[in-house]
Amino acid sequence: VWGEPAGDELAVTTVKPDGTPSVDRSRGLMMSGDKNFRPSDAIFGADGALYISDWYNPIIGHLQHNARDPNRNRERGRIYRMVYTARPLQKPVAIAGAPLAALLENLTSPVDGVRHRTRVELSGRDTKEVIAAMQQWMKRFDPNRREDARSLLEALWVHQQHNVRHDALLGQLLNSPEPHARFAARTAKHLWFDVEASFRGGVIADEKEWGARKSGIVSDRPNLTDIRIATVPEKMLYDVKELTVQAGKKIRLTFANPDFMPHNIVLVKPGTADAVGEKAMELGARGFDVGFVPESPDILWASKLVDHGKEEVITFTAPTTPGAYPFLCTFPGHHILMRGTLHVK
Numbered sequence: 001v002w003g004e005p006a007g008d009e010l011a012v013t014t015v016k017p018d019g020t021p022s023v024d025r026s027r028g029l030m031m032s033g034d035k036n037f038r039p040s041d042a043i044f045g046a047d048g049a050l051y052i053s054d055w056y057n058p059i060i061g062h063l064q065h066n067a068r069d070p071n072r073n074r075e076r077g078r079i080y081r082m083v084y085t086a087r088p089l090q091k092p093v094a095i096a097g098a099p100l101a102a103l104l105e106n107l108t109s110p111v112d113g114v115r116h117r118t119r120v121e122l123s124g125r126d127t128k129e130v131i132a133a134m135q136q137w138m139k140r141f142d143p144n145r146r147e148d149a150r151s152l153l154e155a156l157w158v159h160q161q162h163n164v165r166h167d168a169l170l171g172q173l174l175n176s177p178e179p180h181a182r183f184a185a186r187t188a189k190h191l192w193f194d195v196e197a198s199f200r201g202g203v204i205a206d207e208k209e210w211g212a213r214k215s216g217i218v219s220d221r222p223n224l225t226d227i228r229i230a231t232v233p234e235k236m237l238y239d240v241k242e243l244t245v246q247a248g249k250k251i252r253l254t255f256a257n258p259d260f261m262p263h264n265i266v267l268v269k270p271g272t273a274d275a276v277g278e279k280a281m282e283l284g285a286r287g288f289d290v291g292f293v294p295e296s297p298d299i300l301w302a303s304k305l306v307d308h309g310k311e312e313v314i315t316f317t318a319p320t321t322p323g324a325y326p327f328l329c330t331f332p333g334h335h336i337l338m339r340g341t342l343h344v345k
Contacts, residue, residue, distance in 0.1 A: 030082070044113045045081075048090030054078035095121050100129060104137045107154040115154060119161060127162040134158055138169070149178035156188055165192055183285055190262070194307040213256070215239045225249055225318075229327075229340070230256040231263050236337045238265070238327075244343040248320045255303050256311040263329045264291055264303045267316075267342060272298035273326035277335030292330045305331065319344050 030039065030052060038055035045051050057073040083089065093106060093114050098121070106118040122130055138155040141148035156173060159166045170192070173185035218226040229240045245251060255265045268276050279294040280287060287294075291305035300319065303312045319325060322344050329338035 030080070044111075046090070046092050046113070046117075048083075048111070050082040052080040052082065054080065100125065100133050104133060107158075108151055119154070119157060122158055123161045127164065130158065131162060131164050135166075143172035143176060146177040149173070149176045149181035152176075153181050153184055156185065160188060160191070179285065183288070186288060190307060194309065217243065217245075218254075223250060224252060226252050226254075228254045228256065229265060231259040231338075233259045235259075236261075236334060238329075238338060238340050241340040242343065243340070244345060245318045247318055247322055247344050249318050251316055251318050253314045253316070254311055255306060255314065257306040257308060260308045261331070262305045262307050263331055263334065263338065264293065264305050265327055266293060266302040266330050267300045267325055267327045268296075269298045269300065270323045270325055272296075273328050273335065273339055277328060277330055280330035280335070281332045283332075287332065292332065294330070300325070302330075318342075 036056050036058050038057050038060070039052055040055040041053045043051055054077060055073075056076060056078050058071050059069055059073075090111065093109065093111075094102065095106065095114070095117050098106075103118050103122055103125075107115055109115055109118075134155055138152060141151050141155075143149075143152060152169065152173060156166065156169055159169065170185055170188060173181050174189065176182050176185070213228065213230070215228045215230050218228050220226075225245055227243060227245075229238050229243075231237070232239050253265075257263050266276065276294065276296055276298055279296055280292045283290070283292060283294055288305075291302070293299065293302040301314060301316050303314055306312050325342045325344060327340050327342055328335045
C-alpha cells in the first residue's frame, strides 16, 4: 500500500491479491494547523474507537537540537478519541482471565483487535492445554471453504506462538482457496522449515563456514569458469559487485544466501536493470509463484527465490556480445541496492 497527496486529498493505491491496483481517494483522516502536532501512534481500543496519541512537541528530536533544549516537552501530550457517530460502539469482549473456550471463540471475531489481544492472552497460558483445546476447536472448520480460512490461520498462529509445529494444518493453508491465507502460510513455512532449521542454540548454524567461503571467480579452466556470489546478511547487498568473464564461455555460478530474507539473482541485458526491477514489483502477490522473475525478453537467466541458508547452482553460457551485463535481485524493492555487473570481454 502506498499513498501520495492529491490536493487536499490522499490518493491511496492498494495492490489486490491478484496483482491489480485499486485506487481510493479520500481526505486525510486527521490534520492540524498547529505545527507542534506530533501524532506518534494510533490504535483501536476495545470499544472500537480509534485512539491517537499526540506527542505535542515543538522539537521533533533530531540531532540538530540539543538533548537539553528547554523547548523539549517532557510532561504533556494529548490523546484523541475518534469514533464513527453513525454506528454504535463495539461491545467490550472479555479477554484477560477469560476461560480457554471463550478465548478460542474470540478468534472467530470479525474484529482484528479482538483476535490480536486474544492471541496475546493465549500466549501466556499453558501450552499443553492451549494446543489440546485448539486442535479440537479447529475441527469445526473446513480447509476447503474460503470463509473458514481465517479461523484456521488463527489456529496456525497460535501454534506458532507456542512453538508447536502442525504440518498438516500448514499444508491445508498452503492449498487454501483464500489467497491471503496461502501467503500467510508461506511465511510460516519459511520460518519453520528454513529459518528455524538454520538455528542451533540461538546461533546461526555454519556462520563461520559461510563467511570463510571465497566469492568471485573460484576457478577458471579452459572449458569452465566457476563463480560464487553470496548475499551479505542484513545489508541487502551481494558480496561481489563486479566480475569479468570471457564471451561465449561456459559458466557455473553458485548463488548462496546466508541472509534471512529470500533473494534471487537475475542477469539482464545492458541498461535494463531498472525496468526489470520495476516489472517484478508489478507482479504483486502473484510474484511468489514465479520467484518474482517477470516475463521479459531482457532477462538472460534467473535463479529461483533462494531462502536463508540455501544455495543454487546455475550453469549458463556467457553472452557472446561484449558488454556490461547487470545482475540484480528482483524481490520487490531489492533491486535498488542489490545489483552488480558481469563484464563480458
